Amino acid sequence: MESHVKQVEKMAYMGEMAAGLAHEIKNPLASLVGSIQLLKEELRYDADHRRLMEIVLRETDRLSSLVNDFLFFARPPAGKVEVMHLKEAVEEVIRLFEKDAHHALRCEIQTDLVGDVWVSMDPTHFRQVLWNLLLNAAEAIPDGGSIRIRTTTGRPNAVRVAITDNGCGIPAEVLQSIFDPFFTTKSEGTGLGLSIVHRILESYGSHLDVRTAEWGGTTVSFELHRTPPALKTNGATASASPAKRTHNW
Ligand code: ADP
Numbered sequence: 266m267e268s269h270v271k272q273v274e275k276m277a278y279m280g281e282m283a284a285g286l287a288h289e290i291k292n293p294l295a296s297l298v299g300s301i302q303l304l305k306e307e308l309r310y311d312a313d314h315r316r317l318m319e320i321v322l323r324e325t326d327r328l329s330s331l332v333n334d335f336l337f338f339a340r341p342p343a344g345k346v347e348v349m350h351l352k353e354a355v356e357e358v359i360r361l362f363e364k365d366a367h368h369a370l371r372c373e374i375q376t377d378l379v380g381d382v383w384v385s386m387d388p389t390h391f392r393q394v395l396w397n398l399l400l401n402a403a404e405a406i407p408d409g410g411s412i413r414i415r416t417t418t419g420r421p422n423a424v425r426v427a428i429t430d431n432g433c434g435i436p437a438e439v440l441q442s443i444f445d446p447f448f449t450t451k452s453e454g455t456g457l458g459l460s461i462v463h464r465i466l467e468s469y470g471s472h473l474d475v476r477t478a479e480w481g482g483t484t485v486s487f488e489l490h491r492t493p494p495a496l497k498t499n500g501a502t503a504s505a506s507p508a509k510r511t512h513n514w
């Protein structure tokens with residue numbers, strides 16, 4: 266029988282192969298998407314062809330987010346920690362989300378954010394976390410649902426970011442699998458969103474807390490270390506880094 270070490274090595278090797286393949290697919294796919302977008306604008310077509318073109322565009326878009334999500338999960342980019350003003354960082358992600366994910370959004374995102382709190386984090390990591398959580402909330406709510414982001418500073422030196430939706434909730438038998446890569450209950454989901462969120466938060470010594478009830482909505486939240494205001498003008502410094510970093514990104 267194969268030893269455990271051999272099995273782990275084999276999995277790591279397969280993971281590297283898959284990441285290598287995804288990396289090679291990324292560039293040709295990006296030029297494909299660009300060319301198709303140009304073609305769409307240049308060509309004259311009848312209704313049938315237009316419908317086909319919409320499918321080509323939609324599916325290439327989907328393929329490209331799958332490849333990008335997978336790469337972010339398999340080979341997370343090296344992190345560049347900055348001291349961020351949390352309220353501004355949240356508002357920035359909401360602006361981007363409302364602009365780029367408006368097709369998924371059925372309501373306004375309400376906020377209740379504490380004022381002058383700073384955290385030390387790579388802004389790309391922060392965006393990935395909040396974006397994926399907002400997308401799940403948006404996909405869970407029916408028309409007329411609501412999404413709310415709150416930040417609270419209950420514990421000393423910590424700030425909690427919570428995203429609440431009043432959507433479909435997560436049944437108990439689904440809850441145990443939501444962090445598994447590729448686990449999804451959606452016909453067009455990649456199942457990578459929460460895996461990415463989990464990996465990023467883990468590297469900052471944090472984790473995602475999930476409270477949910479079927480058809481009773483969901484609140485997901487995570488805690489970050491607060492950076493003392495005295496450090497906020499220093500940019501990224503060793504002492505401003507999160508206390509516990511398990512990955513070097
Ligand atoms: P995806 O969104 O592509 O399905 P995720 O990893 O982001 O993948 O989420 C995994 C699963 O967790 C989802 O398919 C869904 O079943 C469940 N889930 C996550 N967030 C929510 C939420 N806010 N409300 C209801 N279900 C959720």
Ligand code: MG
Nearest residue numbers: 400401458459
């Ligand atoms: Mg998701």
